[in-house]
Amino acid sequence: MLNYFMERNLERQTLSFSKGMTNVPSDLLSDDSELLESDGFIFKDGEMKAVQKPVKIGEIAGQKIMYVHKMADYENIIAYDGTENIYWYTKNDSGNIVSPPDGVTKSFNVGTVYDVKSIGNTLVCATSEGLHYLLFKGNKYKNLGKDLPRLDYDFTFERPTQNYTQEESGRTLCNVENAVESNGGKGESYFNPLNHTFIQAGGVKPDGSETRSYTTFSVKEGAPDSRYEKEFQETIQGHVAQAINWAKSKNMFAFPFFLRCAFRMFDGSYCRITTPIVCYPTVNKNCMFSGAVFDSTHNSYMDLHQMDLGDMFYFIEYRELLFRFESISSDWSDIIKEIVVFASDQVVPFYIDKGWHFESPNGIHNKYAYANFGYKTYDEKLFNYDVDGFTGTYTSYTRSVHDELLPKYKSDNQIINELLTKTVFYKLFTVPIAGSYLGGYKFHYTVTGQGGETAFIADGTLENLQEQEQLKVDDYYGWASLSAESIYNYNGRLNLIGATRTPFAGFAKFVGKDRSKDDAFLMFTHIVSDKCDTWVERSVTADKDFLQGWLFYPDPNATDVIFSSGGKYIRVSLKEHNRLNGAYTFPVLPPNKPHEFVEISESELLKIVTSVNDKENLNSQIFTSVVNNPFVFEASGDNTVGTGKILGIIANTEAVSQGQFGQYPLMVFTDEGIYGLSVNSEGLYSRAYPISREVCNEDSPLVPTDRLVFFASKKGLMAASGGSVACMSEQMRGRVPRNFATFGEGKFLDFLKDCFIAYDYRDSILRIFSKGKSYQYIYNMVDKTFSMVNSGIEAQAVVNDYPDNLIQDTNGNVYSLTSKPDINEDTESYSGSFTTRPLKLGGSMTLKSLRAVKHLFDSDEGTIGLEIYGSNDCKHWCKLPSLAGKPWKYFTFKYTLQNFKAADSFAGSIVEVQSRREDKMR
Numbered sequence: 001m002l003n004y005f006m007e008r009n010l011e012r013q014t015l016s017f018s019k020g021m022t023n024v025p026s027d028l029l030s031d032d033s034e035l036l037e038s039d040g041f042i043f044k045d046g047e048m049k050a051v052q053k054p055v056k057i058g059e060i061a062g063q064k065i066m067y068v069h070k071m072a073d074y075e076n077i078i079a080y081d082g083t084e085n086i087y088w089y090t091k092n093d094s095g096n097i098v099s100p101p102d103g104v105t106k107s108f109n110v111g112t113v114y115d116v117k118s119i120g121n122t123l124v125c126a127t128s129e130g131l132h133y134l135l136f137k138g139n140k141y142k143n144l145g146k147d148l149p150r151l152d153y154d155f156t157f158e159r160p161t162q163n164y165t166q167e168e169s170g171r172t173l174c175n176v177e178n179a180v181e182s183n184g185g186k187g188e189s190y191f192n193p194l195n196h197t198f199i200q201a202g203g204v205k206p207d208g209s210e211t212r213s214y215t216t217f218s219v220k221e222g223a224p225d226s227r228y229e230k231e232f233q234e235t236i237q238g239h240v241a242q243a244i245n246w247a248k249s250k251n252m253f254a255f256p257f258f259l260r261c262a263f264r265m266f267d268g269s270y271c272r273i274t275t276p277i278v279c280y281p282t283v284n285k286n287c288m289f290s291g292a293v294f295d296s297t298h299n300s301y302m303d304l305h306q307m308d309l310g311d312m313f314y315f316i317e318y319r320e321l322l323f324r325f326e327s328i329s330s331d332w333s334d335i336i337k338e339i340v341v342f343a344s345d346q347v348v349p350f351y352i353d354k355g356w357h358f359e360s361p362n363g364i365h366n367k368y369a370y371a372n373f374g375y376k377t378y379d380e381k382l383f384n385y386d387v388d389g390f391t392g393t394y395t396s397y398t399r400s401v402h403d404e405l406l407p408k409y410k411s412d413n414q415i416i417n418e419l420l421t422k423t424v425f426y427k428l429f430t431v432p433i434a435g436s437y438l439g440g441y442k443f444h445y446t447v448t449g450q451g452g453e454t455a456f457i458a459d460g461t462l463e464n465l466q467e468q469e470q471l472k473v474d475d476y477y478g479w480a481s482l483s484a485e486s487i488y489n490y491n492g493r494l495n496l497i498g499a500t501r502t503p504f505a506g507f508a509k510f511v512g513k514d515r516s517k518d519d520a521f522l523m524f525t526h527i528v529s530d531k532c533d534t535w536v537e538r539s540v541t542a543d544k545d546f547l548q549g550w551l552f553y554p555d556p557n558a559t560d561v562i563f564s565s566g567g568k569y570i571r572v573s574l575k576e577h578n579r580l581n582g583a584y585t586f587p588v589l590p591p592n593k594p595h596e597f598v599e600i601s602e603s604e605l606l607k608i609v610t611s612v613n614d615k616e617n618l619n620s621q622i623f624t625s626v627v628n629n630p631f632v633f634e635a636s637g638d639n640t641v642g643t644g645k646i647l648g649i650i651a652n653t654e655a656v657s658q659g660q661f662g663q664y665p666l667m668v669f670t671d672e673g674i675y676g677l678s679v680n681s682e683g684l685y686s687r688a689y690p691i692s693r694e695v696c697n698e699d700s701p702l703v704p705t706d707r708l709v710f711f712a713s714k715k716g717l718m719a720a721s722g723g724s725v726a727c728m729s730e731q732m733r734g735r736v737p738r739n740f741a742t743f744g745e746g747k748f749l750d751f752l753k754d755c756f757i758a759y760d761y762r763d764s765i766l767r768i769f770s771k772g773k774s775y776q777y778i779y780n781m782v783d784k785t786f787s788m789v790n791s792g793i794e795a796q797a798v799v800n801d802y803p804d805n806l807i808q809d810t811n812g813n814v815y816s817l818t819s820k821p822d823i824n825e826d827t828e829s830y831s832g833s834f835t836t837r838p839l840k841l842g843g844s845m846t847l848k849s850l851r852a853v854k855h856l857f858d859s860d861e862g863t864i865g866l867e868i869y870g871s872n873d874c875k876h877w878c879k880l881p882s883l884a885g886k887p888w889k890y891f892t893f894k895y896t897l898q899n900f901k902a903a904d905s906f907a908g909s910i911v912e913v914q915s916r917r918e919d920k921m922r
Contacts, residue, residue: 009915010851013841015893016908017043020785022837023734023746027874027890028844030837035787036737040832041897042765042778042787047905048897050830051778051789052763052823054807054815058097061812063087067116068801069123069136076136077799077806077814078123080113086125088141097814104140111146117487119494119630122335130481130502133631135334144331147481148631151272151339152326153261155512156443157253157281157319157375164448166250166318167299173292174239174312179232180358182309183216214401217309217358236356236405243314244348248463251447251455252318253281255346256415256589259512260425260471261325263336270340271632273475276425276580278550279512280374281319283589284349284415288315288370288383289405305386306400317371317381321446321457321512325431327439335631338432342425342471343462347418355408361385361401370404376514378545378591412589420586423579426468429456474581475554476635479504482623488649490666491683494625496633497646499618503527505538506553506561511546518543522564524609529557534614545591548572551584558583564605568597581635619645622668627683641688644672650702650709652676652722667709667720669696674725692725694718701798703757703766705781710759710766712752717768717779728779732786739877740835740869740892743790744775751777756798758805760817767817769795769807787834823902829861831898838874838890841913847872847887850880851912859904865896866909887916 015032020043022034041048063079066086070076077089077097087107092098100106111127118124123141125132133144160166220228247254258276265271291308292301292315301313325339364383372380386398410418429446431437437444437453446456461468485498506525509515518541525536542563548570551561556576563570572595574583624637648669665676666685674692677685696702700712708719716729732748744751751770758767767789768777774794778787793815797808804818820826841848855864869877870888877892897906 011842011913011915013911013913014908015836015839015911016046017048017834017836018046018783018785019043019731020780020783021787022731023737023748024731026735027838032836032839032841034731034837036740036835036837036892037742038787038832038834039742039775039790040787040830041834041900041906042780043783043785044763044765044780045783045905047907048834049905050832050897050900050902051765051787052820052826052830052902053791053828054767054793054817055819055821056813057091057095057806057816057819058089058814059812060087060089060097060808060814063812064797065799065806065808065814066113066797067118067123068799068806069118070801071121071136074136074139075801078116080116081107084109084111084113086110086113086116095816095819101139105143108134108141108143110134114483114485114498115487117489117494119489119492119625120628122630124487124494124630126484126487126496128483130483131630135331137334142331144335145329148263148272149328149332149336150326151261151263151274153274153277153509154324154443154515155259155277155279156322156514157279157373157512158322158445159318160252160320160448164320164450165298165300166252168246168294168301169299170249171242171246171301171313172239173294173301173310174235174289174314175310176232176235176312177309179219179228179235180217180309181220183218212401214361215307215403216360217307217403217405219358233354233356237352239312240314240352240407243316244352245463247316247318248465249460250318251320251457251459251462253279253321253346253462254286254316254318255282255348256280256284256419257346258344258419258422258425259428260342262340262342262471264338264340264430265629265631266335266337267626267629269626269629269632270471270473271478273471273473273478275507275510275552275554275582276344276423276550277510277512278419279321280590282317282349283372283374283378284409284412285369285372285380286317287350287407288317288381289313290315290399303399305398307402307405312405317373319373319375320448322443323431323446323456324441324443325438328433333433336433338430339438340430341428343428343465344422344425345465347415347422349415350407350409352407357406357408358403359406360403364404374511374513374546374590377517377543412592415589416586420577420584421579425471426465427471428461428465428468429458431456473634476581476633476638477501477504477555478632479507479554482633484623486648490651492628493637493683494630495649495666496623497619497649499621499623501616501618502613503532503534503536503616504554505536506540508538508540510550510552511543513543513546515541515543520565521547524562524564525553526559526561527553527555527557528559529616531616531618532614534611535609537609537612544593548593548595549588549590550586552577552580552582553584554582556581556583561585562605562608563597564600565597567599567601569600569605570595570597620670622646622649622666622677622685624685636682636684639677639685639688641668641675641677642670642672642690644670646670647696647698648700648702648711650704652709652720667691667702669700669702669711671695671698674720676723691723692720694720694725697753699754700752701755701757703759705759705764708781710757712755712757714749716749717752717766728784729786738875740894742833742835744773744788748777756795756807758798758807758817759800760805761803762818762820767805767807769793769798771796789832821902826902828902829898830900830902831896832900833894833896835894836892838871838892840889841891841911842915844889847889847916849885849887849914849916850883850891851914852883853893853912854910856907856909857905858907859900862900862904863898864906865898867894867896868892869894884914887914 019034067078110132111129115126123134134141262270262273291304292313369380385401481502484496488495626632668675680686696711703710736746756769766779775790807815868880869892871877
């Protein structure tokens with residue numbers, strides 16, 4: 001009868017640990033399928049299976065691996081020694097890491113390294129000093145250095161002479177005899193033979209002066225709108241327009257305009273776009289009419305030095321453009337292909353379509369310039385009459401005295417305002433990097449080919465300037481030094497976060513002129529923005545006649561410029577340019593001097609220039625490079641995300657919302673939440689919008705998998721998919737185990753604070769390492785279970801080599817995950833253990849005894865050891881020497897598995913449980 005009742009209370013329970021490691025809920029409520037600790041084995045595919053070991057593929061001691069630079073025909077591992085040097089290694093045919101071949105440079109000094117990424121063959125190191133570039137070509141790296149080369153330029157002008165004088169057979173004389181009459185001898189002046197001057201006759205005649213007559217001209221009588229006035233204006237207008245077009249047809253410059261230069265890169269994009277360089281082949285005067293005759297010998301018109309109404313000719317002053325560029329290292333020849341020079345339209349300083357008139361020579365002689373120039377020192381040509389003879393006699397520098405035909409000149413302010421509108425620049429000519437035109441002191445002629453050189457400006461360029469290629473982008477901080485704490489490469493573009501920008505020192509040359517007579521100055525530029533308040537400093541040379549004219553700094557936040565020399569200084573205010581990305585001043589044309597230099601001591605100057613070269617902190621912005629070009633970051637690639645600090649970026653693998661354009665954005669992790677950046681038709685990020693308020697840890701890795709992006713937060717291990725974010729480790733947020741934990745502190749959230757995560761692509765698991773820890777957490781992405789591995793590997797780096805992840809320990813050993821053998825071919829023996837949460841086995845308040853335990857496992861050589869503990873309060877435990885015996889409310893099983901193969905499995909245990917009777921006889 002007793003055996004009958006005992007059998008009646010016997011039950012069989014099947015244990016399967018499908019929930020893996022947990023510490024939520026508490027021990028009193030935990031399920032019998034939960035584990036307190038699991039070392040070396042994880043619940044996968046319905047069973048407990050061994051976690052395969054990564055395979056060692058090499059050793060890189062004393063350096064930390066940073067990046068795998070991989071293309072179709074090579075795979076290089078980039079390592080950093082923690083000081084200022086990076087090293088590179090490659091893989092042999094067996095997939096093991098080996099040193100580069102002999103005879104090539106194996107390390108490069110680049111500065112303190114924050115991150116390393118690549119676009120194509122170009123390796124980019126984010127360092128404390130900026131972006132450092134290395135190019136992999138011919139099975140070796142070429143050190144390109146930090147930032148792009150500087151584009152140093154000089155321009156000036158020269159009038160072609162002798163054999164290079166431009167032939168004028170295409171021009172015609174101007175005949176105004178039908179509309180203008182000559183009043184020979186009617187004009188009178190008082191001429192002073194002592195100083196060779198004359199003034200308008202009238203009033204008291206000065207002592208010693210003589211009364212002389214000169215030729216006057218006037219439009220035939222009639223109302224101002226008569227046909228004679230109209231004919232006169234139209235005739236002159238047509239002749240002047242012909243002269244201007246002729247000069248353009250010869251690719252010669254006559255009036256003020258702007259030049260800009262830029263590097264054209266391998267992909268056709270432009271960088272290092274210079275300041276607009278103001279050019280003065282003439283400044284604000286360029287008009288002289290005279291009688292002329294065609295010289296068929298030289299195919300040009302000869303000045304008769306006197307006016308002839310039937311054979312008038314506009315002797316336009318024109319100049320040839322000359323250039324000089326500093327040399328550029330041949331290391332950049334694969335990146336920079338040529339220098340391109342762009343030009344704006346010219347500004348004619350007078351009105352062509354109105355205002356032509358005759359003016360008396362009185363007051364003009366040696367006082368009024370018919371042309372002035374600004375390409376060497378300021379220079380001008382004055383009307384100079386043959387006042388001695390006051391007849392037709394003349395020298396090459398003088399002309400007979402007569403009324404002058406003059407235009408209605410624009411004021412200097414009108415010319416300046418018109419120049420400021422010239423912000424469209426057209427391709428003028430190119431200079432190849434590989435040629436012999438760079439370096440040295442020699443100026444090169446752009447048209448006449450002097451010195452045996454080719455003509456740089458192609459025929460028809462200037463007269464069809466607006467049909468040439470436009471410079472469609474403006475410089476966007478392209479001269480500043482940009483660095484970043486982190487780089488993410490995606491879709492052929494670099495994305496910089498945690499960026500800092502060191503302001504550009506400023507351009508040294510603003511005017512296209514010869515500098516042989518320039519003076520030296522220190523130039524300080526003040527930049528004030530919401531990100532910084534600093535000055536930048538550089539040495540410049542300038543002519544004082546030009547110093548206070550056109551100035552430009554490529555940042556609209558620049559407020560003023562100080563020029564200092566010899567204990568004196570001037571301070572010039574800047575204002576934001578309406579059409580260009582910069583600040584400027586353009587108060588006057590040369591040679592006016594609106595400000596005088598004032599004395600200042602060095603100590604007084606330092607009170608003004610209080611900070612120099614402070615960096616801008618741009619940690620809420622993402623800077624995206626031009627596609628397949630890691631050297632250029634245009635304005636269209638600058639995106640501000642929220643108002644907080646950007647902590648990381650990653651490509652989203654799941655659509656945020658179905659049906660919208662740009663549904664696969666970049667996910668941006670900030671200290672105020674997660675944002676998405678949608679993609680426009682050009683592949684650039686166009687709009688930021690919030691996805692979630694979840695915040696990742698500041699040093700959290702961002703791990704993309706097939707459909708999820710994993711990251712660590714104060715909540716635990718998180719996963720983002722499309723527009724949703726969830727915690728994957730809710731079961732790991734409970735109390736630290738009181739008993740049975742054999743390694744680790746059991747504080748999973750603390751473990752995540754400084755972690756690395758390696759994605760095991762083949763097995764769909766995450767291997768989570770933490771600095772200073774020799775064990776790892778394993779997360780099964782399919783079954784959503786956790787385990788641990790006490791491998792002794794203390795990781796210092798995890799580097800993506802998709803589909804592989806490389807793991808490097810503190811001893812320098814490098815391990816591969818995809819190099820693991822198939823489970824059926826793995827000869828490694830695996831041992832480990834796992835411990836259950838308190839087992840209720842049918843009821844948490846029922847006393848029970850264990851009658852038998854049978855294990856379900858598939859292994860040829862593996863063995864299983866089992867320790868059993870009993871407790872009545874889940875706090876105090878007693879190890880059981882055998883089955884049966886005293887009943888307990890709770891049990892803990894500790895399994896030890898040895899000599900299991902990767903293909904072996906443990907399905908669980910069947911436990912026979914006998915409950916103690918609680919009914920009593922009445």
